Amino acid sequence: MTAAIEVSALTKRYGSFEALRGVDLRIEQGEFFGLLGPNGAGKSTLINTLAGLVRRDGGTARVLGHDVGKDYRITRRLLGVVPQEIVYDPFFNVREILRLQSGYFGLGRNDDWIDELLSELDLADKASTNMRALSGGMKRRVLIAQALVHRPQVVILDEPTAGVDVELRQSLWRFVRRLNEQGHTIVLTTHYLEEAEALCNRIAILRAGQVVACDHKAELLARNTVKTLRVAFARPVTILPHLLQGLLRSGEGQHYVFQYDANALGIHEILQALQSVGVEILDLRIQEPDLEDVFVALMESRA
Numbered sequence: 001m002t003a004a005i006e007v008s009a010l011t012k013r014y015g016s017f018e019a020l021r022g023v024d025l026r027i028e029q030g031e032f033f034g035l036l037g038p039n040g041a042g043k044s045t046l047i048n049t050l051a052g053l054v055r056r057d058g059g060t061a062r063v064l065g066h067d068v069g070k071d072y073r074i075t076r077r078l079l080g081v082v083p084q085e086i087v088y089d090p091f092f093n094v095r096e097i098l099r100l101q102s103g104y105f106g107l108g109r110n111d112d113w114i115d116e117l118l119s120e121l122d123l124a125d126k127a128s129t130n131m132r133a134l135s136g137g138m139k140r141r142v143l144i145a146q147a148l149v150h151r152p153q154v155v156i157l158d159e160p161t162a163g164v165d166v167e168l169r170q171s172l173w174r175f176v177r178r179l180n181e182q183g184h185t186i187v188l189t190t191h192y193l194e195e196a197e198a199l200c201n202r203i204a205i206l207r208a209g210q211v212v213a214c215d216h217k218a219e220l221l222a223r224n225t226v227k228t229l230r231v232a233f234a235r236p237v238t239i240l241p242h243l244l245q246g247l248l249r250s251g252e253g254q255h256y257v258f259q260y261d262a263n264a265l266g267i268h269e270i271l272q273a274l275q276s277v278g279v280e281i282l283d284l285r286i287q288e289p290d291l292e293d294v295f296v297a298l299m300e301s302r303a
């Protein structure tokens with residue numbers, strides 16, 4: 001099947017600075033794909049290249065088989081991009097903006113879908129409100145509606161939940177999930193790693209203009225085998241077994257936090273060591289590594 005997005009050896013320079021240094025990426029149709037990376041990694045540059053807003057210096061970039069430069073008119077229709085920066089026309093109200101955007105795509109009678117979008121994004125009562133009078137979070141919702149007005153097959157969301165309150169964030173994700181279930185390919189960049197972990201099936205991590213990891217979420221999570229162990233002792237501990245001294249991350253009195261590599265050490269060995277010094281455990285919690293741990297480890301390993 002043709003990939004939803006296929007990027008190969010993509011490069012982009014700003015002056016002498018290389019923002020994209022040979023990016024290869026293939027996103028299949030129907031995926032919910034996460035694009036992560038620290039500030040300045042090149043995520044927006046990559047997205048803007050796909051959206052035809054940034055001209056690449058080298059390599060190829062295709063949306064559903066169409067070149068984003070040569071077939072710009074086609075790829076614009078196939079893509080819906082929610083930009084990171086809030087830009088809007090202050091002279092129109094919400095419905096007018098969405099009608100105008102529909103007009104760009106030759107969609108004359110689009111009000112049923114516009115109403116659905118307004119309702120899904122909790123903007124129904126703001127339809128006649130001028131853009132200027134909306135809060136930052138509401139403006140962002142309008143940007144999302146704008147990106148979806150032509151029902152694009154591939155939806156790219158560049159940090160859509162920055163500055164959006166918890167309630168809307170959750171309803172937004174329900175909506176985007178449903179779009180994905182209906183067959184739309186979703187590409188998401190976010191700094192909320194727990195969001196990416198909850199939503200995306202595959203994740204690529206960008207660092208300094210290069211893809212440093214690209215895998216299924218489970219595979220990515222399995223890369224990090226360091227677990228965190230939190231122990232509450234019945235009484236303040238005066239001596240720790242030798243084995244645990246090297247694993248200690250923090251602790252005093254009765255509460256201690258250890259980290260151990262599950263590939264090298266089993267929890268039973270840790271418990272045996274604790275028993276050997278006669279300490280009594282009140283409570284114990286093991287925390288599996290999450291995407292943030294994987295992310296931090298990747299960034300540190302390549303610093």
Ligand SMILES: Nc1ncnc2c1ncn2[C@@H]1O[C@H](COP(=O)(O)OP(=O)(O)OP(=O)(O)O)[C@@H](O)[C@H]1O
Nearest residue numbers: 014017019037038039040041042043044045046084
């Ligand atoms: N128009 C531009 N002119 C010069 N440098 C630019 C321009 N746009 C981006 N850059 C630089 O390219 C690099 C990548 O920027 P980009 O915005 O793609 O990163 P990002 O991963 O989206 O970061 P963030 O998470 O902060 O949004 C940064 O170092 C940035 O300063």
